[in-house]
Amino acid sequence: MSSLSSARLKRSIALHLFLTPLALIWLFPLWMMVVFSTMPDNGIFSPGIELLPHGNFIDNFNNLQHDTDFVGAIVISVCVAVTYTVLSVLLTSMAGWALARYQFFGKSVVVAIILGTITLPYAVVLIPQFIMVARDFKLANTWVALIVPPLFNSLGVLFMRQSFSMMPDDLFDAARVEGVKEWRIFVFIALPLARPMLAALCIILFLASWNNYLWPLLINSQPGSMTAPVALGTLIGLTKVSWGGIMAGAVMLTVPMLVVFVLLQRHFIAGIAAGAVK
Amino acid sequence: MRNRNATAYRFLTPYLLIFAIFWVWPIISSFLISFQATRTVPWRFAPGFNWGRLIGDPAFFNALKNTLLILVIQVPVMIALAMVMAVLLNSPLLRARGLYRFAFFAPVVVGEVAYSAVFRLMFSLDFGIVNKLLNSIGLPKVDWFSNVTPAMALIMIAVTWRWAGYNAIILLAGMQSIPEDVYEAATLDRVSKLKQFFHITLPLLKPVIVFCAVLSIIGTMQLFTEPFLITERGGPGGGTETLGLLLYRQGFRSLNFGYASAVAYTMAGLAIAITLVQLWLTREPK
Numbered sequence: 001m002s003s004l005s006s007a008r009l010k011r012s013i014a015l016h017l018f019l020t021p022l023a024l025i026w027l028f029p030l031w032m033m034v035v036f037s038t039m040p041d042n043g044i045f046s047p048g049i050e051l052l053p054h055g056n057f058i059d060n061f062n063n064l065q066h067d068t069d070f071v072g073a074i075v076i077s078v079c080v081a082v083t084y085t086v087l088s089v090l091l092t093s094m095a096g097w098a099l100a101r102y103q104f105f106g107k108s109v110v111v112a113i114i115l116g117t118i119t120l121p122y123a124v125v126l127i128p129q130f131i132m133v134a135r136d137f138k139l140a141n142t143w144v145a146l147i148v149p150p151l152f153n154s155l156g157v158l159f160m161r162q163s164f165s166m167m168p169d170d171l172f173d174a175a176r177v178e179g180v181k182e183w184r185i186f187v188f189i190a191l192p193l194a195r196p197m198l199a200a201l202c203i204i205l206f207l208a209s210w211n212n213y214l215w216p217l218l219i220n221s222q223p224g225s226m227t228a229p230v231a232l233g234t235l236i237g238l239t240k241v242s243w244g245g246i247m248a249g250a251v252m253l254t255v256p257m258l259v260v261f262v263l264l265q266r267h268f269i270a271g272i273a274a275g276a277v278k
Numbered sequence: 279m280r281n282r283n284a285t286a287y288r289f290l291t292p293y294l295l296i297f298a299i300f301w302v303w304p305i306i307s308s309f310l311i312s313f314q315a316t317r318t319v320p321w322r323f324a325p326g327f328n329w330g331r332l333i334g335d336p337a338f339f340n341a342l343k344n345t346l347l348i349l350v351i352q353v354p355v356m357i358a359l360a361m362v363m364a365v366l367l368n369s370p371l372l373r374a375r376g377l378y379r380f381a382f383f384a385p386v387v388v389g390e391v392a393y394s395a396v397f398r399l400m401f402s403l404d405f406g407i408v409n410k411l412l413n414s415i416g417l418p419k420v421d422w423f424s425n426v427t428p429a430m431a432l433i434m435i436a437v438t439w440r441w442a443g444y445n446a447i448i449l450l451a452g453m454q455s456i457p458e459d460v461y462e463a464a465t466l467d468r469v470s471k472l473k474q475f476f477h478i479t480l481p482l483l484k485p486v487i488v489f490c491a492v493l494s495i496i497g498t499m500q501l502f503t504e505p506f507l508i509t510e511r512g513g514p515g516g517g518t519e520t521l522g523l524l525l526y527r528q529g530f531r532s533l534n535f536g537y538a539s540a541v542a543y544t545m546a547g548l549a550i551a552i553t554l555v556q557l558w559l560t561r562e563p564k
Contacts, residue, residue: 012371019366023381029439030384032407033396045405049414091293098289102282110290117301119492119553121500123525123542127311127535128304149300157293182285211389213503218530229391236395236507243399250392257387262380272386272444273451 033254036247044243057248064235064245072224073231074252080146080227081209088151088205089198096160097186101172114154122214130218141225146216150209156201159274163197164190200271203264207257228253308539316536328540338541340516341524344430345499348520352434353494357487359438360445365475367446368453382443390440394507397436401508426517429509433518436504441497445490452486453479488560495552499545502526521545 031051036044037060038053064070098104099111129149134140167190175185191198216227226234232249235241261268315324332338363382372378385393401408401422409419422428456479464474480487502522505512511527512519519527521541529538 008371012373015366015369015371016373019372019378022363023378026381026385026439026443029393029396029400030388032400033392036396036399044399047405047410049407049410051407091296094289095293098286102286102289104283104286107286110294113297119496119549120305121496121542121545121549123500123522124308124546125301125304126308126525127529127539127542128307129300130530131307131535132299132304148296151296152293152301182282183288186289207387211387211391213390214526229389232395233391233507236391236398237510246395247399250395253392254388257389258384261384261387265379265383268386269383269447269451272447 030254030258033247033250036244037251039244041242041244044247056244057251060242060244060248061252062245063242064249067235067241067245068231069223070228070231070249070252073226073228076143076146076225077210077228080143081206083143084147084150084209085202085206087147088153088156089201091151092153092156092201093160093164093191093194093198094186095157096162097164097190099157099161100164101190114157117152117154126214126218129215133219141220141222145219146227150212150215153205155274156205159201159271160194160197162274163194167193196267196270199264200267200274203260203268204271210253210257308542311536312539312543314536317534321536328536331537332540332544337516337519337524338544341519341521341541342544344518345501345520345522347430348434348437348501349495349498352437353491353498355434356438356442356494357445357490360442360449360490361487363442363446364449364453365479367450382446384443385440386444386447388440390503391507393436393440394504397432397439398508401432423509424514426514429514429518433501433504433509436508437498437501441494445494448490449483449486452483456482485560488556492553492556496549499548 035051035053038055038057039050040054040056040059043050043054043056061070099107133145133149139145171193172185172189175189211229212227213229213233216230217233220226220230223231228249232246232253235246235249311321312328313323313325314321315327366372367375367378367382400406403409403419403421403423406422408422413419420428422432460478460482461474464478469477500522501520505518505520505523506526509518512523521544525538525541525545528534528541
């Protein structure tokens with residue numbers, strides 16, 4: 001028995017000896033983001049090795065705000081991400097509900113199309129989307145342009161379809177016998193039951209909107225209508241720019257999401273892992 | 279389940295409306311645009327114009343080569359690494375599991391712009407922390423941005439850092455859905471852990487691995503932000519230009535929508551071919 005547990009101990013030590021350096025390497029870029037954001041530019045561009053935070057964050061933030069209106073961009077990003085999340089959760093859960101609970105004409109076609117779009121590169125729709133929104137609808141540099149086109153989301157619908165189809169039938173049938181309308185069943189019975197799944201979906205959708213780069217870069221390129229990642233991206237590669245400031249911006253984009261991740265880890269992981277469950 | 283066409287479509291309409299306007303029509307439209315000369319006003323139908331140019335364009339073949347090179351190296355390395363992470367995070371011997379999970383999963387929430395900025399700074403030639411650390415252990419500095427091979431390596435390192443944990447989450451969930459008693463039976467029969475991995479975990483996980491591979495391939499094929507921001511518009515000298523970047527340059531810098539649409543449809547063709555191969559790989563044995 002003791003030989004068995006000492007073998008386990010050895011394996012456990014080997015496991016930690018391998019995994020700890022890997023974990024430290026993985027954390028290193030995030031750690032350096034924080035360190036850089038607290039260093040003055042002449043400290044970032046000096047020959048010494050600096051691995052610990054300094055106290056220059058506020059100055060760096062002021063430099064960033066001098067280079068671009070980052071606070072304004074953050075406000076846009078937050079408003080857009082919140083609106084997008086609410087609308088998208090509504091659309092995907094309604095569609096998921098229909099696909100999970102009703103038999104209807106054309107259902108298998110709808111499901112096949114949604115599945116098909118998962119493997120279709122976004123590049124194929126990008127150019128016509130841009131032409132349509134910018135030239136035909138004249139909506140470039142508006143919030144609508146940021147919120148509406150990305151509302152189509154295939155993984156979200158499949159996730160909600162799965163969540164609703166796992167609920168027992170009798171729950172809803174009982175309400176139907178009482179004569180409750182279908183939309184009331186959806187709003188007052190199904191949605192409250194799906195709360196954990198809705199939480200997972202909200203987090204994933206919010207994050208997708210918060211970090212979205214390519215579409216906002218193309219459609220909202222005017223200063224004053226840019227989202228925070230786009231505003232920050234315009235500074236990268238400029239010659240006279242405060243890198244400490246850029247890092248302060250990166251920290252402001254990242255740290256709130258890391259906090260959310262830690263607090264709601266279970267929902268987060270459930271949302272991503274949904275792909276693994278058939 | 280009841281047959282209710284009207285009710286079902288009432289729930290589906292908003293979603294399908296968005297789908298029709300912002301996906302169905304664009305899919306058709308970009309196919310049509312790829313057969314038009316778009317730098318004249320008005321656009322005119324010229325079937326061979328963009329596709330003919332594509333076949334003879336060295337910039338297209340350069341972007342295609344770079345994209346495929348990243349695809350072939352980065353995706354397998356990342357999936358293998360994600361597998362290692364998932365297996366080890368799943369080990370009952372692991373202590374402080376939460377800390378390790380945080381380390382590997384945290385990059386999932388980091389935006390492309392934020393991490394591109396950090397990687398650019400970390401890998402800079404004279405003041406980058408990576409070269410400083412290489413120097414301090416007696417290795418020579420690497421010029422990550424002026425030479426093609428290190429620049430490609432940097433792009434692959436960055437993408438792998440960002441997405442390995444994401445795939446590990448999916449693989450881990452897949453592993454945890456394998457019933458425990460399969461392993462218990464194998465352990466009773468004195469099958470080693472290594473053999474259990476290759477003969478139980480891997481075969482049962484195959485659909486999940488394929489799912490990860492497909493998502494990663496589609497994602498990597500459209501790679502844009504990293505070569506756009508880290509290696510500065512696909513530098514050095516187009517050495518890291520991807521199809522995504524070529525599409526951006528042609529479509530939104532030169533405003534040549536027809537040619538950019540042809541590039542986009544090339545990407546779609548590749549994606550469809552790869553998906554079909556994957557479906558064939560995971561077909562149910564008859």
